Amino acid sequence: xxHLDDALQVALRDLRNRAVGVVxxxxxxxTAGPVPDDLLVDRVRSNLGRVVSHPKVIDVKVQDGFVTLxxxxxxxxxxxxxxxxxxxRGVRGVDDRLELHDTAEQIxxxxxxxxxxxxxxxxLQTNWAPATRLIAGATGTTLAINALRHASPFTAxxxxxxxxxxxxxxTNRPLTGAAGVAEGHxxxxxxxxxxxxETARQPASEERGxxxx
Numbered sequence: 641x642x643h644l645d646d647a648l649q650v651a652l653r654d655l656r657n658r659a660v661g662v663v664x665x666x667x668x669x670x671t672a673g674p675v676p677d678d679l680l681v682d683r684v685r686s687n688l689g690r691v692v693s694h695p696k697v698i699d700v701k702v703q704d705g706f707v708t709l710x711x712x713x714x715x716x717x718x719x720x721x722x723x724x725x726x727x728x729r730g731v732r733g734v735d736d737r738l739e740l741h742d743t744a745e746q747i748x749x750x751x752x753x754x755x756x757x758x759x760x761x762x763x764l765q766t767n768w769a770p771a772t773r774l775i776a777g778a779t780g781t782t783l784a785i786n787a788l789r790h791a792s793p794f795t796a797x798x799x800x801x802x803x804x805x806x807x808x809x810x811t812n813r814p815l816t817g818a819a820g821v822a823e824g825h826x827x828x829x830x831x832x833x834x835x836x837x838e839t840a841r842q843p844a845s846e847e848r849g850x851x852x853x
Contacts (some may be wrong), residue, residue: 642834647770648774648792650770651675651770651771651773651774653770654769654770654771654774655770655771655775657782667743673711674705674730675729675730677702677703677704677705678702679730680701680705680707680728680730680731681701681702683728683729683730684700684702684707684725684728684731685700687724687725687728688700688721688724688725690724690794691720691721691724692713692714692717692721693714693716693717693750694713694749694750695715696723697711697712697713697749697750697789698710698713698738699711699826704731704732705731705732706732706733706734706735706811707725707728707732707733707734708732708734708737709721709722709725709734709735709736710737710738710739711739711749712738712739712741712747712749712750713739713741713750714740714741714742714743714744714750714814715740715741715742718738718740721738722734722736738832746841747750766813766814767812768808768809768812772809773798773809773812774809776805776806776808777804777805777806777809777810778807780801780802780803780804780805780807780808780809781802781806781808782802782805783798783799783802783803783805783828784799784802784806785800786798786799786802787799787800787802798847
């Protein structure tokens, strides 16, 4: 119960922080006015590192809310970069003047760096955040209880889905792992012992007598 209470407090705190962030973001969008160009440059640059492996080589210029991007960038990072900049609050448009390169060969500015991976929603990741586990567990519990109260094929399917969701939230592991089926573990067959060689010594047919001195 002590560990459960600690986990619940962590989940509630994480959920509260996320809610505050969402409210602040919505408030910013609803009350958004003209954003100074220098502030918009900082906002754009702070987001570049999330989608490209070499954010420092990208030149960012802003005039009246319109962003101009220039410099070398890898081709597979270009689309994510454009979408990221276009989604920055206060950006009115993006002028794309980037130089696309399929590989970093013969481009010193694009060599090295840290490759960026596409950020997946938390619900699709292996390790869920406390707030996600809390919401998923509450949803799964509701579906399971509803299936017990109202018996029908549809509610049975929902109850099964809810039970799986609850198990996933409690264990914070994929359902295959949560079910206790660990990959790489094999049940060893119990083999009967092989008949060993006879160890009993056969008695000698004749015993030697003691020497008479």
